[in-house]
Amino acid sequence: EFAGIKTQIKWPNDIVYQGKKLCGILTEMSADMDQIHYVIVGIGINVQMTDFPKEIQNTATSLKLVTGKTLLRNELLANVNKTAARVFQALRIEVNQEFEVLYEQFVSAESLKNLKAEYESRLANKDNRVNVLAPSGAWQGICLGIKEDGALLVQREDGKVEEVIAGEVSVRGI
Numbered sequence: 542e543f544a545g546i547k548t549q550i551k552w553p554n555d556i557v558y559q560g561k562k563l564c565g566i567l568t569e570m571s572a573d574m575d576q577i578h579y580v581i582v583g584i585g586i587n588v589q590m591t592d593f594p595k596e597i598q599n600t601a602t603s604l605k606l607v608t609g610k611t612l613l614r615n616e617l618l619a620n621v622n623k624t625a626a627r628v629f630q631a632l633r634i635e636v637n638q639e640f641e642v643l644y645e646q647f648v649s650a651e652s653l654k655n656l657k658a659e660y661e662s663r664l665a666n667k668d669n670r671v672n673v674l675a676p677s678g679a680w681q682g683i684c685l686g687i688k689e690d691g692a693l694l695v696q697r698e699d700g701k702v703e704e705v706i707a708g709e710v711s712v713r714g715i
């Protein structure tokens with residue numbers, strides 16, 4: 542929104558623009574069945590970079606390269622902070638209506654059932670051939686979307702549909 546571009550999700554935690562990584566998000570949560578103790582969110586955004594190391598120069602981009610503009614980091618950070626503040630309020634079930642509605646849909650269904658269609662509409666790998674780098678080894682297939690529990694569904698070449706819950710999924714190099 543801040544840069545005026547339309548991005549997509551690369552399952553499970555990257556934001557991409559035209560197939561190139563723009564942002565990475567890592568989260569850690571401590572919770573019991575009845576309460577969340579804490580959530581830590583780390584966000585890395587490529588803002589002003591114009592040169593990337595050789596090994597990622599074809600797979601990464603920045604807001605400067607995408608928009609052609611020099612965006613001020615402090616304005617971007619203020620925007621991220623504003624958004625984060627809304628999310629934090631929502632996690633405490635306070636004011637953020639949009640997040641609260643989505644959260645209530647998740648809680649009532651006890652899954653991503655009600656959010657699946659919107660998530661998949663933003664999923665960069667959907668209906669594309671992907672390379673799955675799983676702990677058990679690499680294999681290829683077609684990304685079908687996500688399950689209601691968040692696992693990625695990938696159809697192998699033999700037609701079998703696998704649930705990917707860990708590892709890397711890439712559309713590069715295929």
